[in-house]
Amino acid sequence: MDKQAQKQEVWLRGPLPGVPPLLQPAAHALLQAGEELAGLADTFPNDLLWxxxxxxxSVGFHLQHLTGVLDRLFTYADERLLSDGQLTYLKNEGSEPFPGCNYTALLHAFDRQVEASIAYFKMVEESTLTDLRYVGRARIPSTKLGLLFHAAEHTQRHTGQLLVTARMLMQQVDGIIRL
Structure with missing residues (x-):
């Protein structure tokens, strides 16, 4: 990919091979979020993570939540219930998962989940996108497409919140508080 293409947002770089046309926007949104979050990997102070x-x-919560929500929504899209491990992960979002946890470790977990999500997109039969799916124990009705689209828009929403929170924290550290 040339330098000009790398500067463009993901959706302007063309279709992703193997991803059905109706899922291209969701795939682009997930990859865009990953690129934007990667931009903080070298600059965000780990002592501000929580x-x-x-x-x-916190920034740490958002990174954990991004990863967990993708996992949970794709589980529902696949007509499965959440596992005990997924429920435990949900309960612990916002808590340091291990001593010395840092931004990069949480970002890598998110990147792996995005990779799994893109692989899932490549396996989806477009004819199944309007199939009924249920969310949570309450079995709230949605569709496979609704879940996959929500995964993308939810990711974008939390990415924006994370970036604003990170900027706010970094400006406070630099002694520049602008309201």
């Missing part, structure tokens, strides 16, 4: 400025969710 800080909650003004009561906002």
């Amino acid at each position: 800080h909650k400025p003004a009561g906002l969710a």
Whole structure:
């Protein structure tokens, strides 16, 4: 890929091989989020990972949540119930998963989940996208497409929140507080 193409947002780089046309926007959104989050990997101070400025969710929470939500929504899209491990992960989002956990470790977990999501997209038969699916124990009705689209838009929403929180924290560290 040439330098110009690398500067463009993912959706402007063309279709992703093997991903059905109706799932291209969702795949592009997930990959875009990954690129934007990777931009902080070398600059975000790990000691701020669990800080909650003004009561906002921490950067660490957002990275964990992004990973967990993708896993859970794709589980529902596949007509499966959440495992005990998934429920435990959900319960612990926002808590340091291991001593010395850092931004890069959480980013790698998210990247692996995005890779799994793109692989899932490549296996989807477009004819199944409008099939009924259920969310959670309450079995709230949706469709396979609804779940996969929500996974992408939810990822974009939390990516934006993470980036704003990270910028706010980094400006406070630099002694520059701008409101």
